[in-house]
Amino acid sequence: xxxxxxxxxxxxxxxxIEVNPYESLLKVLREYLGLTGAKRGCDYGGxxxxxxxxxxxxxxxxxxxxIKAEGKEITTVEGxxxxxxxxxxxxxxxDANTVQCGYSIPxxxxxxxxxxxxxxxPSDEDIKEAFSGNLCRCSAGYYWPEAIKLAIKYMKxxxx
Amino acid sequence: MNKQALIEEIxxxxxxxxxxxxxxxxxxxxxxxxxxxxxxxxxxxxxxxxKHSSIPHGIIKxxxxxxxxxxxxxxxxxxxxDIPDHRYGLVLFDRYLIAKDRVRFIGEAVAAVAADxxxxxxxxxxxxxxxxxxxxxxxDPEEAIKQxxxxxxxxxxxxxxxxxxxxxxxxxxxxxxxxxxVVFGNVEESFKKSDVIVENIYETSMVQxxxxxxxxxxxxxxxxxxxxVYTSTQTPFRLRFELSLALNVPENxxxxxxxxxxxxxxxxxxxxxxxxxxxxxxxxxxPVKIVLTREEVFxxxxxxxxxRIYVKDGASRDGKILARQVRFYINGGAYSGGSGxxxxxxxxxxxxxxxxxxxxxxxxxxxxxxxxxxGPLRGVGPAxxxxxxxxxxDILAKKLGLDPIEIRLRNISKQGEENIYGEIVxxxxxxVLLTAYDALMKKxxxxxxxxxxxxxxxxxxxxxxxxxxxxTASSAxxxxxxDGVIEVFIGSTEIGMGNYTAxxxxxxxxxxxxxxxxxxxxxxxxxxxxxxxxxMSSRTTVSLGNALVLACRKLKRKIxxxxxxxxxxxPDHLEVKEGFVVSKRNPDKKIRLEDLFARGKIRTGTFLEGxxxxxxxxxxxxxxxxxxxxxxxxxxxxxxxxxRVVNFYTPTGVASEVWVNVETGHxxxxxxxxxxxxxxxxxxxxxxxxIIGGSAMGISIALFExxxxxxxxxxxxxxxxxxLIQHADLPEIIAIATETPLPHxxxxxxxxxxxxxxxxxxxxxxxxxxxxxEVKKIPLMPEYILxxxxx
Numbered sequence: 001x002x003x004x005x006x007x008x009x010x011x012x013x014x015x016x017i018e019v020n021p022y023e024s025l026l027k028v029l030r031e032y033l034g035l036t037g038a039k040r041g042c043d044y045g046g047x048x049x050x051x052x053x054x055x056x057x058x059x060x061x062x063x064x065x066x067i068k069a070e071g072k073e074i075t076t077v078e079g080x081x082x083x084x085x086x087x088x089x090x091x092x093x094x095d096a097n098t099v100q101c102g103y104s105i106p107x108x109x110x111x112x113x114x115x116x117x118x119x120x121x122p123s124d125e126d127i128k129e130a131f132s133g134n135l136c137r138c139s140a141g142y143y144w145p146e147a148i149k150l151a152i153k154y155m156k157x158x159x160x
Numbered sequence: 161m162n163k164q165a166l167i168e169e170i171x172x173x174x175x176x177x178x179x180x181x182x183x184x185x186x187x188x189x190x191x192x193x194x195x196x197x198x199x200x201x202x203x204x205x206x207x208x209x210x211k212h213s214s215i216p217h218g219i220i221k222x223x224x225x226x227x228x229x230x231x232x233x234x235x236x237x238x239x240x241x242d243i244p245d246h247r248y249g250l251v252l253f254d255r256y257l258i259a260k261d262r263v264r265f266i267g268e269a270v271a272a273v274a275a276d277x278x279x280x281x282x283x284x285x286x287x288x289x290x291x292x293x294x295x296x297x298x299x300d301p302e303e304a305i306k307q308x309x310x311x312x313x314x315x316x317x318x319x320x321x322x323x324x325x326x327x328x329x330x331x332x333x334x335x336x337x338x339x340x341x342v343v344f345g346n347v348e349e350s351f352k353k354s355d356v357i358v359e360n361i362y363e364t365s366m367v368q369x370x371x372x373x374x375x376x377x378x379x380x381x382x383x384x385x386x387x388x389v390y391t392s393t394q395t396p397f398r399l400r401f402e403l404s405l406a407l408n409v410p411e412n413x414x415x416x417x418x419x420x421x422x423x424x425x426x427x428x429x430x431x432x433x434x435x436x437x438x439x440x441x442x443x444x445x446x447p448v449k450i451v452l453t454r455e456e457v458f459x460x461x462x463x464x465x466x467x468r469i470y471v472k473d474g475a476s477r478d479g480k481i482l483a484r485q486v487r488f489y490i491n492g493g494a495y496s497g498g499s500g501x502x503x504x505x506x507x508x509x510x511x512x513x514x515x516x517x518x519x520x521x522x523x524x525x526x527x528x529x530x531x532x533x534x535g536p537l538r539g540v541g542p543a544x545x546x547x548x549x550x551x552x553x554d555i556l557a558k559k560l561g562l563d564p565i566e567i568r569l570r571n572i573s574k575q576g577e578e579n580i581y582g583e584i585v586x587x588x589x590x591x592v593l594l595t596a597y598d599a600l601m602k603k604x605x606x607x608x609x610x611x612x613x614x615x616x617x618x619x620x621x622x623x624x625x626x627x628x629x630x631x632t633a634s635s636a637x638x639x640x641x642x643d644g645v646i647e648v649f650i651g652s653t654e655i656g657m658g659n660y661t662a663x664x665x666x667x668x669x670x671x672x673x674x675x676x677x678x679x680x681x682x683x684x685x686x687x688x689x690x691x692x693x694x695x696m697s698s699r700t701t702v703s704l705g706n707a708l709v710l711a712c713r714k715l716k717r718k719i720x721x722x723x724x725x726x727x728x729x730x731p732d733h734l735e736v737k738e739g740f741v742v743s744k745r746n747p748d749k750k751i752r753l754e755d756l757f758a759r760g761k762i763r764t765g766t767f768l769e770g771x772x773x774x775x776x777x778x779x780x781x782x783x784x785x786x787x788x789x790x791x792x793x794x795x796x797x798x799x800x801x802x803x804r805v806v807n808f809y810t811p812t813g814v815a816s817e818v819w820v821n822v823e824t825g826h827x828x829x830x831x832x833x834x835x836x837x838x839x840x841x842x843x844x845x846x847x848x849x850x851i852i853g854g855s856a857m858g859i860s861i862a863l864f865e866x867x868x869x870x871x872x873x874x875x876x877x878x879x880x881x882x883x884l885i886q887h888a889d890l891p892e893i894i895a896i897a898t899e900t901p902l903p904h905x906x907x908x909x910x911x912x913x914x915x916x917x918x919x920x921x922x923x924x925x926x927x928x929x930x931x932x933x934e935v936k937k938i939p940l941m942p943e944y945i946l947x948x949x950x951x
Contacts, residue, residue: 036199037192039422041372042454046879049372077192090190094182097845100853101656102189103372103422109190128888135879137370137423138656139849140856141887 006070010035011079019066026050026061028069029076037077037106041135048134051107052076058114060133077106080113088154089113089147096147100138108134108141112148116155122148175672176665177907180845183661184680185420185654194420197392198376198451205378206235208440208450209281210433211271211288212460213263216530216872217297217310220261220270220290227287228273233280236443237288239271243439248405250398250430252327252337252496253320254313257406257435263292264312264494265530266872267459274440274448297530297872301489302468304335304527311335312494312528327501327526328788337492338526340505342512342791344580345519347474350483354474358555362471362548363937365866366491367464368457369537370884373422375461376451379437386413387438394424394655395694396686399431406435418684421655421695425857426536427461428655429696430497458877462535463867465504466491469548473517479560479567481517488524488545490534497533501526504534508541509791510627510806511549513579514589515571520580522791530872536696538857539914542626546921547938550622554925555934564925565597568623581786581805582793588900592813592835593623599833599894600815609830614823617830618930622814622922626915629697630784630807635690636707638667638715640774641679642766644739644754646671646715648680651689652704657913658846659700665842666705666906670712672737690777698810698911701842703780705906710778719774723751782807782904808902811837812915814855814922820930822949825942827927829859829891834919838897839910847912851895854916860885862923866939 003018010033017032029035029052038061039049045060052061053075080087086094089112099105108131115122115130122130127145134141188194225237240260247253258269271288275281296310303309311334313319321327327338351357377391387409393399396416404411421428433450440448452460467490474483490504505524512520526534557567572589573579600619611617637649648667654660660680667678692704720734723741727734733744741756743749756774757766768774785802787795793802817831834855841847864883868875876882895916901908924935933948 030199035192036195039196039373040198040451041374042879044454044878044880046454047372077190081191086187086190093190094186097849099183099186099189100658100849101371101373101421101423102185102194103196105189106192131887135370135372135884135886137372137425137857137884139853140860140885140890142852142856142890142893144887 008069009073023066024062025064025066025069028066035076035078039103049104049107051110053110053114056117058111077109089151092147092151096143096150098143098147104136175669177669178841183658196373196420196422198373200378200390202447205447205449206274207278207281208274208437208448209285210269211285213266213268213270215292215294216266218263218292218294221293222291224289228284231284233276234284236274236440238439244408246408248402249496251322251325255495265532272436274444299529301491301527304529305333309334335528337528338501338505340524342509342522347483347485347519347521350519351474354482355477356559357474359472362469364467364544366466367861367865368867369425369427371423371425374452374457375432377434377437378447378449379441380447381442388415389434390417391434392421393418394428396684397691398694400686402431403435416686418653421653424655425538455877459874462497463532464537465534467544471548471552473552475556479562479570481571484517484520486522490526491529492526493531493533495533497535504541508545511542511545514625516573516580538917543917543920546624550921564621583804587809587811589811591898592811592837596813596815596833596835603831611819614821615819616822616930618818618926620816620922620925620929622918624812624918625809627806628699628808628911630782632693632703633781634692634704634707635779636711637690637777638711642757646678651692652700653684653695655695662842666708673739698913701909701911702905706780707778709906711776714776718776810910810915812918814919816922816926818926825945832891833894834916835896836912836915837900838912839902839905840899840908841897842909847897848895850912851916852893855893855919856885858917858919862920862938864939
C-alpha cells in the first residue's frame with residue numbers, strides 16, 4: 001500500500017503529511033504530529049478517550065481514517081489552550097472537580113466543547129447524549145454536567 | 161498523644177489542611193500536557209508485541225518462529241528458551257515471564273516480537289506457530305480442589321516463596337495455593353445457644369479494573385548492563401523487585417520510572433510486559449515499547465477473582481450474632497499474580513472487623529484454576545465478603561423482626577474495645593451508618609416522587625471497615641532550596657487520587673507557606689526517590705503523610721539550628737513559619753528562608769556557609785501481623801504476638817434507594833449516600849472525588865460487571881460487551897466525610913481511596929427489599945431478578 005499525501009488543518013494550523021490509507025486520525029495526531037492530548041484506550045470507539053472535534057463534530061479519532069479528514073478542521077485538547085489561557089471548558093473541568101487520573105479528561109473536554117459549539121444552552125438530556133461515548137473509571141463522569149454548566153457561565157462572562 | 165491533646169490539635173486553626181485547594185495536576189491534565197507512560201517515545205525505539213496462549217491448559221510441543229523472523233522489519237523474536245530459568249511472583253514464585261513448557265490460561269505469554277512498527281510486530285506475532293498438547297482444564301475453585309482435578313502446578317511444593325509472607329498450604333488439597341484461618345471463640349457452642357440460624361451461599365463475578373490507560377512500558381537496556389524501565393505502575397519499588405526476580409538481575413541494576421498513571425485500581429501492582437520488553441531490548445540494544453491492547457488488559461492482566469462464600473450465622477432472639485462461620489473460595493486463576501493469593505486470603509478477612517460476634521470461624525481458600533490470575537481491585541476482597549455479610553444482616557433482621565439499622569448497631573465493634581482480632585477499635589461505626597441513614601431519609605422526605613407500577617422502591621444499607629494493610633513503610637525527603645521553596649522527594653506515583661496535591665498541602669501546612677512555595681520533585685523514580693511501598697490499600701495519606709510530617713519537623717529543627725548563629729538566638733526559641741525563621745521571644749528577630757543562603761561575590765550562585773545541606777529525611781513504619789493458627793494478634797494460649805493486624809480501618813456506611821422494574825428486572829439506583837470516616841479531611845475536593853469514584857464503581861460492580869468465560873475463553877473482553885457504568889447511569893450521590901480522628905494518622909487523617917466500593921454491597925440489600933426476595937449473587941442482571949421474582 002502506498003502512502004498518500006493529505007492536508008489537515010489541526011488547531012488552526014495547516015499540516016501536510018503522508019499517511020497510510022489504513023492509519024487512524026488518532027495515530028496521525030499522536031505519532032506524526034506529536035499531539036498526545038488525545039489518548040488511546042481501546043481502538044474501537046468503546047471508551048472515548050480519543051475524542052477530537054472534526055469540522056465542529058465530536059468523533060472517535062481511533063476509528064476515523066486520517067484520509068477522511070483531508071481538508072478538514074480538527075481541534076484537539078491542545079488547541080483549546082491558547083496564549084497561556086485555559087479555554088472556559090478547560091477551566092470548568094478543573095473547577096467542577098472532574099480531574100482524577102485525567103486519562104478520560106481530554107476526550108470528555110472535546111465532547112463538551114463540541115456540544116457547546118452546536119448548542120449553547122443544552123438540556124440535561126443533551127448533556128447525557130453528548131457524553132454517551134465517554135467512559136471514565138475514576139468517577140464515571142459524575143461531575144461532567146456540572147462542568148458544562150460552569151463552562152456556559154464562564155463563556156458568558158468572557159463575552160460580557 | 162493523649163486524646164485531649166489530639167482533639168486540641170484537630171481543632172486548632174489549620175493553615176491549609178482541610179481546604180479545597182486545586183489539584184496540582186489539574187492544569188496539565190485538562191490541557192493535554194500531562195505525559196503518561198503511553199505517550200513516551202524514544203529515539204530508535206522498537207515496538208514489542210506478545211504472542212499469547214490460545215488454549216487454557218497444555219504443554220507446548222513446538223514453537224516455530226522462522227516465518228516471523230524472516231519478516232522485514234522484525235528485529236527480534238523470543239520464546240521461553242530466551243528467558244532466565246527463574247520463576248517470579250510476590251509471595252509464591254510460580255510463573256515464568258514467558259511460558260517455557262506449559263501454559264495455564266489463555267492470555268499467558270508464549271513468545272514476543274520486537275519490530276520497527278507496531279503493524280509489523282503484530283503481523284510477526286501472527287506468523288509464529290505454536291503446537292500444543294492440550295491438558296484437561298478446570299475453571300471452578302470447588303471443582304479444582306476435588307481429588308481427581310487437573311493439577312496446574314505439580315511442582316508447587318518446590319517453588320520458591322517470599323521469606324516474609326510465604327503462603328500457607330496446611331492441607332493436601334489439589335490446587336490450593338494459600339489458606340487463612342480466623343478462630344475466635346467456639347462456634348460449635350455458640351450455634352447450640354442460637355435462636356435462629358441463617359445459612360446461605362453467595363457468589364461474586366470476575367471484575368476487571370478497566371483503567372482507561374492500558375499498561376504501557378518502554379524498557380531500555382543500557383551500555384552498562386542496567387535496565388531503565390518507564391512504565392505505568394502504582395508501585396515502582398515493588399515492580400523493581402519483581403523484575404529482578406523475573407530477569408534474574410539484581411535490583412540495583414534496574415531503574416523504574418513512572419510518569420502520570422491513567423488509573424490503576426490495583427491492576428498496576430505487578431509486572432506484565434516489562435520483563436519481556438527488557439529482554440527484547442537487551443537482544444536488540446534498542447528501546448522497546450510494549451502497549452497492551454484493551455483485549456490484553458482484559459485477558460492477560462489480573463482480575464478481581466470470582467468467589468463463592470458459604471456463610472452460616474447463629475443469632476439470639478434479640479439480634480446478637482453468636483456464631484459466624486465462613487468458608488471463602490477464591491477462584492485464583494493460573495498464577496499467584498499481583499500478590500492476589502496473599503492478599504485475598506489474608507486481607508479479605510478484615511471485613512470481619514466491623515462486627516463482633518461471640519465467636520467466629522473463618523477459612524479462606526485460594527485455588528488455582530485455568531483463568532487469569534487474581535489481583536487486588538480497590539481493596540482485596542472486603543467488598544466481596546461484605547456483600548455476603550451485609551446480606552446476612554438483612555436476612556437475620558427480617559427473620560427476627562428487627563430493623564436493619566438496629567441489628568447492625570447491636571453487633572458493631574465498639575470504640576475502645578477489642579475487635580475479633582484483638583485490636584483496639586479506634587473507629588466509630590455507628591456514626592457512619594447513622595449519618596448515611598439520616599441523610600437518605602431527609603432526601604426521600606424532601607422528594608415527593610413515588611414509584612408507580614411496574615416500579616417498586618427498595619431501601620438498603622451496608623456498613624463496613626475498609627482496612628489498610630500493614631506492615632508498611634514510606635520514606636520522604638524535604639529540602640530547603642536557595643529560593644526558599646521546600647522541595648519534596650517522594651516515591652509515590654500519581655494514579656489519580658490526588659496524593660501529590662495532598663502531600664504538598666501537608667508540607668505547606670508544616671511550614672505555613674502557600675502551595676506554590678512547595679515543589680514536588682523527582683517523583684516515582686527508583687534511582688532518586690525515597691522508598692514508598694505502593695499506591696494501594698488506601699495507605700498513602702497515612703503512611704507517606706506521616707513520613708512527610710516527620711521529615712518536615714526534622715528539617716525545621718535543622719533550619720532553626722542553622723539560623724541560630726545568624727540571629728544570635730537559641731534554636732529552641734526559634735520557629736520556622738510563613739517563609740521565615742523567627743524568635744518566639746522577640747518577633748523582630750527574624751530572617752527570610754532565602755536569606756539563610758549567602759550570595760557569591762560575582763553573583764554566580766547562592767550557597768550555605770557550612771557543611772551539609774538543609775535537607776531531612778524520615779521513614780514512617782508500622783508493624784503488624786497475626787498468629788497463623790488463630791488468625792488473630794493473640795496465639796491460642798492467649799499471648800499477644802502483635803499489636804495490630806492492619807494499619808487502620810476506614811469505617812464506611814452506605815444508604816441506597818433503588819427502584820426495580822418487576823416486569824423487566826431492570827434496576828435504577830435513585831439515591832445514594834456514602835459516608836466515609838476520613839479521620840481528618842486533608843482536602844475536601846479530593847476526598848469527595850474518591851467517595852464519588854468508589855461509589856460509581858460500586859454501582860457498576862453491583863449492577864453490570866462480569867467478565868464471562870466459556871471453557872477458558874473470554875466472551876466479553878471489550879468495552880462493547882463488558883458493561884461499565886457511564887455518566888447517564890449515575891444517580892445523585894451524596895458523599896459525606898465524617899471526622900473521627902485516627903490517633904496515628906497525620907493530623908488524625910485516614911485513607912479514603914477504596915472505601916466507597918462498599919456501595920456494591922448496599923444495592924443488593926435495596927433490591928432484595930424492593931422485590932421481597934433474597935439476592936445471593938452479583939451482578940444483579942435483569943434475568944437474575946426476573947428469575948427470583950418468578951420463584
